[in-house]
Structure formats: C-alpha cells, structure tokens
Amino acid sequence: MASLLLLRASLARRGAPLLSRQQGLGEPRRRASDDKSRPHASHFPAQAAPMLPPGTFAGKVAFVTGGGTGLGRGMVSMLSALGAQCVIASRKLDVLQQTAAEITAETGNKVHAVQCDVRDPASVKAAVDSAVEVAGLPQVIINNAAGNFVSPSERLSPNAWRTITDIVLNGSAFVTLDLGKRLIQAGKGAAFLAITTIYAESGSGFVVPSAAAKAGVEAMYKSLAAEWGRYGMRFNVIQPGPIRTKGAFSRLDPSGMFEEVMLDRIPVGRLGTVPEIANLATFLCSDYASWASGAVVRLDGGEYVSMAGEFNSLKQVSKEQWDMMETMIRKTKGS
Ligand SMILES: CCCCCCCCCC/C=C/CC(=O)SCCNC(=O)CCNC(=O)[C@H](O)C(C)(C)COP(=O)(O)OP(=O)(O)OC[C@H]1O[C@@H](n2cnc3c(N)ncnc32)[C@H](O)[C@@H]1OP(=O)(O)O
Numbered sequence: 001m002a003s004l005l006l007l008r009a010s011l012a013r014r015g016a017p018l019l020s021r022q023q024g025l026g027e028p029r030r031r032a033s034d035d036k037s038r039p040h041a042s043h044f045p046a047q048a049a050p051m052l053p054p055g056t057f058a059g060k061v062a063f064v065t066g067g068g069t070g071l072g073r074g075m076v077s078m079l080s081a082l083g084a085q086c087v088i089a090s091r092k093l094d095v096l097q098q099t100a101a102e103i104t105a106e107t108g109n110k111v112h113a114v115q116c117d118v119r120d121p122a123s124v125k126a127a128v129d130s131a132v133e134v135a136g137l138p139q140v141i142i143n144n145a146a147g148n149f150v151s152p153s154e155r156l157s158p159n160a161w162r163t164i165t166d167i168v169l170n171g172s173a174f175v176t177l178d179l180g181k182r183l184i185q186a187g188k189g190a191a192f193l194a195i196t197t198i199y200a201e202s203g204s205g206f207v208v209p210s211a212a213a214k215a216g217v218e219a220m221y222k223s224l225a226a227e228w229g230r231y232g233m234r235f236n237v238i239q240p241g242p243i244r245t246k247g248a249f250s251r252l253d254p255s256g257m258f259e260e261v262m263l264d265r266i267p268v269g270r271l272g273t274v275p276e277i278a279n280l281a282t283f284l285c286s287d288y289a290s291w292a293s294g295a296v297v298r299l300d301g302g303e304y305v306s307m308a309g310e311f312n313s314l315k316q317v318s319k320e321q322w323d324m325m326e327t328m329i330r331k332t333k334g335s
C-alpha cells in the first residue's frame with residue numbers, strides 16, 4: 001500500500017491530476033454510473049441506437065466469441081436487434097446462457113450459447129459443430145474473446161505468456177481457420193471481424209503478451225484479407241480505445257487510479273461506449289461495408305494520436321505563456 005501511494009505521488013508530480021480520496025488507492029472501484037467525463041465531452045454525445053436499418057442481418061447467422069460479456073455482448077445485442085440469429089461462444093456456459101436468454105427475450109431473435117475454450121482446437125471444433133447444427137454456417141464471425149492483465153514483464157511466467165497469447169492469437173486463429181475451411185468447402189462467403197486494441201499498433205509496456213498477440217491478429221487478418229477474398233471472405237479489425245467493462249477494467253486498472261489520466265489524454269473527453277463499438281462492428285460486418293477488407297479501424301476518441309504527438313502536452317501552456325514564448329521565438333534570428 002505504501003509503495004502504491006508513492007506511485008500515486010509520482011504520477012501527480014508528472015502532471016497527472018491527483019485522485020480524490022474517494023477514488024484513491026485501496027478504495028472500492030468506481031461504479032459504472034460515475035461519470036468523470038470532461039465538460040467538452042458534451043460536444044461528442046455517444047449514440048446508442050443502431051445506425052443500420054432494421055432487418056440488415058435478417059436471415060444471417062453470426063458467431064461471436066466472448067459474446068456473453070462486455071463488448072461482445074453489446075455486438076451480439078445489436079446484431080440480434082438487426083435480425084441476426086447469433087451463436088455466442090466462451091468458457092462460462094452459465095454466463096452465456098443468461099446473456100442468450102436475455103437478448104433473445106429483448107429482440108425475439110434466437111441467441112444460442114455454446115461452450116468453447118478458444119485455446120483448444122478440439123473445443124473450437126466442437127463449438128463450431130454445435131453452432132452449425134443449430135443455426136447453420138455463419139456469415140458473420142467476430143473474434144472478440146481475449147485475456148489480459150497488467151504486469152511488469154519480468155513477473156511473467158512462461159505459462160502467463162502462453163495463456164494470453166493462446167487466447168488472443170491462437171484462439172483467433174483456431175476459430176478463423178476452422179470456420180474458414182468449412183466456408184471454403186461449402187462455397188460460402190463471410191465477413192470476419194477481429195477486436196484488437198490501439199496498442200496493437202504502438203506496442204505497450206506492462207501488457208506485452210497482449211500487445212504481441214493483438215499485433216499478430218492484425219497481421220493475420222490483413223494477410224487473410226489478401227488471400228481469401230477469392231473465396232468470398234472479408235477480414236477487418238476494430239481497435240477500441242478504453243471502454244468500461246468489468247473484464248477489462250478489473251484487470252487493467254484494478255484500483256481505478258488511472259481513469260483520470262486516461263480521460264485527460266482522450267481528446268473527446270470521455271470513455272467509449274459499448275454501442276459505439278457495436279455500431280462500427282455491425283457496419284463492418286454488413287453488406288454496406290462489402291468493399292471494406294483488410295481495414296484496421298481505430299475507435300478511441302483520439303487517444304492514440306494524443307499519446308503519440310511529441311508536442312501535444314503543450315495543451316497545458318497558458319495564453320500568457322504562449323505570448324512569452326512567441327516573443328522569445330520571434331526575437332531569435334539565425335541559427
Ligand atoms: C494507464 C492504465 C490505463 C488503464 C486502461 C484501462 C482499459 C484500457 C483497455 C485496453 C485494452 C484492453 C484489451 C483487453 O484484452 S481487455 C479484456 C480483458 N478480459 C479478460 O482478460 C477476460 C478473461 N481473463 C481471464 O480469464 C484471466 O484474467 C486470464 C488470466 C487471462 C486467464 O484465466 P486462466 O484461469 O486461464 O489463467 P490462470 O489464472 O490459471 O493464469 C494463467 C497464468 O497467468 C498467470 N497470471 C494470472 N494473472 C496474473 C497477474 N495479474 N500477474 C502475473 N501473472 C498472472 C498465472 O499465475 C498463471 O501462470 P502460472 O501457471 O505460471 O502461475
């Protein structure tokens with residue numbers, strides 16, 4: 001605890017705002033209803049309604065890994081509202097069954113739950129067999145399942161590395177290869193989507209197995225976009241910025257201490273929302289995006305570019321300081 005308090009002091013010295021006692025270390029994590037959005041976020045309201053016309057996915061089947069919780073659940077909910085029959089696959093059958101029942105009741109379109117550990121090719125095969133049996137071959141496949149936690153890399157055991165890279169990279173590959181081969185065999189096309197992260201592009205310390213695996217998923221999807229277009233398949237990627245889900249925030253910001261830091265570096269001044277990802281995902285998987293393949297779309301309120309630009313911290317310079325700096329710069333003659 002004492003060393004966490006030192007970390008907090010060090011963040012404050014570097015310009016990160018101090019957290020209030022209520023949201024400090026060791027306190028319970030913030031409730032999802034607490035909104036710390038910055039005032040300018042009011043210019044960027046999050047829309048929750050589906051942007052696609054009703055019935056966009058009527059007669060189609062979607063297979064979504066990790067569809068029982070978080071972003072996966074949000075995508076399934078919107079696909080289902082737009083007419084799709086969905087199959088959701090992950091390890092926890094009870095969670096899947098509850099989500100499936102709730103969404104089916106809301107939309108009137110059947111959601112099926114199948115147990116699957118994406119790390120195990122035999123489990124993937126069994127889950128796809130069940131999905132095909134109950135719903136037929138899918139036209140939409142979303143690789144959304146993931147595992148992650150923050151940790152200094154020197155603390156990672158070989159099994160920790162294997163666990164994350166198996167879920168994220170190998171799991172996405174097993175699902176994609178299994179379904180891809182069946183689709184080729186049947187002469188049918190499909191839209192594949194993978195959910196990665198903004199640091200798949202930059203890399204990031206403290207989540208190194210996830211960064212490496214997500215970068216691998218992006219390389220896989222760009223490669224397959226080139227190779228399997230001839231079979232009627234498209235492959236796209238969404239890189240979400242931070243969106244509050246229990247799965248992500250409990251493992252990446254367990255104390256809640258980094259939320260203020262995150263909000264300050266997101267130009268839009270707020271976290272993303274699940275329906276915003278769902279709207280982009282349903283678009284990319286719909287026929288409205290028939291010409292999109294091999295695309296990697298970032299949806300992060302501007303966080304990535306904000307972290308990347310060397311001079312972006314000059315946002316903190318006041319008008320008076322700018323007057324002074326401009327005078328100094330203008331006075332300089334020659335080099
Ligand atoms: C500046 C900070 C900003 C904060 C930003 C907030 C949000 C931004 C979001 C950005 C991106 C997010 C991308 C995501 O992927 S979020 C999705 C997260 N969701 C999940 O992870 C859900 C599923 N996760 C799990 O089931 C577990 O967490 C798991 C560990 C991934 C897998 O569970 P499983 O039961 O299979 O595994 P084990 O518990 O047996 O563990 C396997 C080995 O891993 C070691 N381990 C586990 N936890 C840790 C830890 N915290 N530190 C170090 N090592 C760990 C464990 O000991 C096992 O290894 P061993 O056998 O050698 O002991």
Ligand SMILES: NC(=O)c1ccc[n+]([C@@H]2O[C@H](COP(=O)([O-])OP(=O)(O)OC[C@H]3O[C@@H](n4cnc5c(N)ncnc54)[C@H](OP(=O)(O)O)[C@@H]3O)[C@@H](O)[C@H]2O)c1
Binds near residue numbers: 065090095145196
């Ligand atoms: N939330 C964010 O801020 C954020 C940002 C960037 C990217 N993402 C990405 O968005 C996706 C969804 O994340 P989330 O935030 O919604 O977190 P989440 O709720 O924890 O979702 C992860 C899902 O993966 C499933 N899963 C984990 N291991 C699995 C395995 N071995 N086999 C099958 N399924 C497995 C989990 O279900 P079970 O436990 O039932 O297996 C869970 O439903 C992930 O790809 C994540 O990397 C999230």
